[in-house]
Amino acid sequence: xxTKFALxxxxxTNSILHRLDPRVKISLVFTVVIxxxxxxxxxxxxxxxxxxxxxxxxxxxxxxxxFRSLRPILILLVFTAVFQIFFTPGTVIFHWRFVKITGEGxxxxxxxxxxxxxxxxxxxxxxxxxxxxxLTDGFEALISPLKVFRFxxxxxxxxxxxxxxxxPVLFEEAERIMKAQISRGAEFNRGSLVKRAKSxxxxxxxxLLNALSRAxxxxxxxxxxxxxxxxxxxxxxxxxxxxxxxxxxITTVFVFIVALMVREIV
Amino acid sequence: xxxxxxxxxTYDYGTIFQKTAIKNVSLFIGKGESVSIVGKIGSGKxxxxxxxxxxxxxxxxxxxxxxxxxxxxxxxxxxxRKKVGLVFQYPEEQFxxxxxxxxxxFGPGNMGLTGEKLxxxxxxxxxxxxxxxxxxxxxxxxxxxxxxxxxxxxASIIAMNPEVLVLDExxxxxxxxxRKLLLDYLKNQNESGRTLVFVTHNMDEALQISSRIIAMKDxxxxxxxxxxxxxxxxxxxxxVGLEVxxxxxxxxxxxxxxxDLPFCRxxxxxxxxxxESVH
Numbered sequence: 180x181x182t183k184f185a186l187x188x189x190x191x192t193n194s195i196l197h198r199l200d201p202r203v204k205i206s207l208v209f210t211v212v213i214x215x216x217x218x219x220x221x222x223x224x225x226x227x228x229x230x231x232x233x234x235x236x237x238x239x240x241x242x243x244x245x246f247r248s249l250r251p252i253l254i255l256l257v258f259t260a261v262f263q264i265f266f267t268p269g270t271v272i273f274h275w276r277f278v279k280i281t282g283e284g285x286x287x288x289x290x291x292x293x294x295x296x297x298x299x300x301x302x303x304x305x306x307x308x309x310x311x312x313x314l315t316d317g318f319e320a321l322i323s324p325l326k327v328f329r330f331x332x333x334x335x336x337x338x339x340x341x342x343x344x345x346x347p348v349l350f351e352e353a354e355r356i357m358k359a360q361i362s363r364g365a366e367f368n369r370g371s372l373v374k375r376a377k378s379x380x381x382x383x384x385x386x387l388l389n390a391l392s393r394a395x396x397x398x399x400x401x402x403x404x405x406x407x408x409x410x411x412x413x414x415x416x417x418x419x420x421x422x423x424x425x426x427x428x429i430t431t432v433f434v435f436i437v438a439l440m441v442r443e444i445v
Numbered sequence: 446x447x448x449x450x451x452x453x454x455t456y457d458y459g460t461i462f463q464k465t466a467i468k469n470v471s472l473f474i475g476k477g478e479s480v481s482i483v484g485k486i487g488s489g490k491x492x493x494x495x496x497x498x499x500x501x502x503x504x505x506x507x508x509x510x511x512x513x514x515x516x517x518x519x520x521x522x523x524x525x526r527k528k529v530g531l532v533f534q535y536p537e538e539q540f541x542x543x544x545x546x547x548x549x550x551f552g553p554g555n556m557g558l559t560g561e562k563l564x565x566x567x568x569x570x571x572x573x574x575x576x577x578x579x580x581x582x583x584x585x586x587x588x589x590x591x592x593x594x595x596x597x598x599x600a601s602i603i604a605m606n607p608e609v610l611v612l613d614e615x616x617x618x619x620x621x622x623x624r625k626l627l628l629d630y631l632k633n634q635n636e637s638g639r640t641l642v643f644v645t646h647n648m649d650e651a652l653q654i655s656s657r658i659i660a661m662k663d664x665x666x667x668x669x670x671x672x673x674x675x676x677x678x679x680x681x682x683x684x685v686g687l688e689v690x691x692x693x694x695x696x697x698x699x700x701x702x703x704x705d706l707p708f709c710r711x712x713x714x715x716x717x718x719x720x721e722s723v724h
Contacts, residue, residue: 191461358500359539362531363601364523364555381551384541388587 188248188307194239195423196308201317203424207431208305214435215294223438224293230434231300238308248303249296256295263288313416315340320418334408341397349390356385446609446640447474447497447529452506454492454664466492467503468664476608479632479641481651481672484661485686490644491534493661494611497642498522498529527556530607534614536598537586545571545589545597546582552605570604571597574630592623599627609640616650628653648690652676652710660685673708 196204218224235245249256269283309317319336326332357367360381367378406412454467467489474480484490495501496508499515499522508515510525530552533539542548546567553566568578574596581589586597599615612631616624631654635641643654651658651672658675660668662685668675676682676693683689692715699715700706703722709715 355533356539358495359531359533359536360551361500362498362526362533363539363552364526364605365551366523366555381539381541385539388540389538 188244188303189310190238190240190244190307192239194237194308196234196238196304198421198423199308199427200418200420200424201309201313202320202418203420203427204305204309205314205317205321207427208301211301211431211435212298214439215297218438220441220443221289222441222443224290224297226434226438226441227297228293230438231297231304234304235300238304240304240307244307245300245303248307249299252295252299256292259295260288260292263291311343312340315343316414316416316418331409333412345390345393348393349386352389353382353386357382446476446478446511447642448472448507448509449496450507450509452496452503452508454501454503465664467496469506470664470666471506472659472666472669474609474640474642477635477638477640478657479635479643479655480657480659481643481645481655482659482661483645483648483651483685483687485646488661488685489664490661491613492664494531494613494642494644497609497611498526498531500531523556527605528607529609529611530602530605532599532602532610532612532615534617536601536615537591537594539598540586540594543585544582545584545586548586548597549601549604552601556605566604566606567600570600573603573634574600575626576600592619592626595619595623595627596630599630603634607639609642610634611642611644613644614646615643616645616647624650646687648676648682648688649692652690652692660687662686672710 215227218227235242264280264284265278267281267284267287269281271279272282272285273280306314315336318339319332322330322335323332361367365378365381367382368375370378449470449472452467452470453465456462456464456466470493482490482493492501496503496515497510499508499510499520502508502516506516510529513520513525515522515525540548542551549567549570550563553563558566567582571578571581576593576596581593581597586594589597595615599612602610610631615631616627619627628650631641631643635654641654643651645651656672658668658670658672659666660675660681667685668681676689677697679689692709692712695712696706696709696715699719703719706718706722709718
């Protein structure tokens with residue numbers, strides 16, 4: 180079973196979370212991620228965890244997809260946890276030769292792991308329910324107040340959306356060129372490091388050249404459709420806050436207050 | 446030479462993008478044959494030829510080249526790729542070298558040729574494609590014309606001296622002259638013994654080049670046989686989503702006037718045949 184390169188985790192369904200305004204989703208996730216580090220109790224984290232599970236359920240994602248989203252941070256997670264367990268000073272609860280495990284270390288490791296997992300959960304919920312276009316539109320709207328300080332908000336968001344759009348195209352092209360060079364006897368995974376690095380030249384050079392010529396064509400295509408840098412553009416999708424968005428904001432704020440106030444149970 | 450046995454391939458299994466690219470295809474291509482693989486865009490013809498040199502492996506089924514099983518891990522795919530030369534669509538987009546010589550020498554160099562032997566392979570390949578090697582080897586491949594680029598790209602495969610030459614839409618984007626040069630070259634190569642597999646959706650070219658047609662539709666093989674048989678059976682041709690070649694249409698009409706007109710593959714030969722019938 181071949182898997183073609185699929186960037187991102189966007190889940191093509193329609194759930195309540197898909198219908199939320201991207202601006203609301205982005206700013207809520209942003210706030211959640213920051214305030215995550217102010218919570219100091221296990222019970223507070225349990226509240227958030229329950230909240231995250233509810234959101235996953237609402238977003239119609241499969242449990243499998245959620246765990247798959249954790250895979251990239253797995254190494255980081257294990258590494259930091261191990262580091263905290265063994266190198267945090269405090270009351271020793273386990274001692275064997277030079278290995279010392281402290282109660283504080285265990286607690287800290289648990290906190291950091293939970294924080295990382297929750298962080299990954301919330302960003303997963305955002306990216307699985309918001310398409311690339313919505314993300315950049317939302318991002319543009321959120322940074323547009325910076326235009327007062329002459330910050331090129333539209334250009335930056337256009338740059339982001341073009342790059343997002345062309346990453347899969349580049350990957351597909353890389354695969355095609357790689358196959359073509361393999362057909363000419365090229366090998367990408369054999370020999371010394373220098374040899375390997377050299378063997379990538381027949382892949383990278385055509386890829387770069389084609390990308391440049393594609394950029395050129397894209398610029399011409401955009402200009403011929405009336406695009407001018409800095410001119411005001413109208414949007415097909417107008418972003419408007421609905422009742423659902425207010426419900427989402429109020430719920431999130433409420434859950435956070437509960438998580439911050441709740442007493443320690445252990 | 447090349448044998449596929451019940452080959453199937455699915456992309457993105459288990460997602461909403463799931464797509465069956467190839468479905469239970471079996472075929473055999475013998476030494477010295479000339480076969481055109483035809484079908485609409487997305488019919489699986491380009492995917493199919495990537496099995497021939499082991500670029501992709503089937504989910505189920507077997508692929509053999511000269512008896513070697515390409516689905517087995519023990520098979521040295523480099524030897525297979527020397528035997529089966531695959532020219533991708535728009536092969537000039539893979540250029541990376543500073544000179545035409547280096548570009549064409551990339552393949553045979555990877556196959557282990559050096560020095561005089563490498564030079565000979567490059568020169569032979571270039572001159573067989575109608576170039577004067579001494580004039581062109583020091584040019585940059587990027588400054589050639591479209592047709593020249595295409596022929597240099599094909600030379601870079603020919604320089605490896607493959608027994609089977611597989612080309613994926615080699616004439617797309619070429620002008621009339623470039624097209625004619627290339628088709629004549631391919632016919633020539635096949636006549637001198639090289640097995641030819643030609644992927645195309647241009648039916649006139651398929652008819653000109655090959656005596657055998659394999660038609661693909663939605664990843665399945667729907668026809669495999671003589672090209673006359675294929676093109677004279679309009680219902681099959683249209684059901685695959687293709688067009689009957691101009692020469693065949695003209696031949697059918699003329700046949701009503703000249704009942705003993707022989708089947709013709711090119712406009713030129715049709716004109717000749719009609720002239721003979723008139724006399």
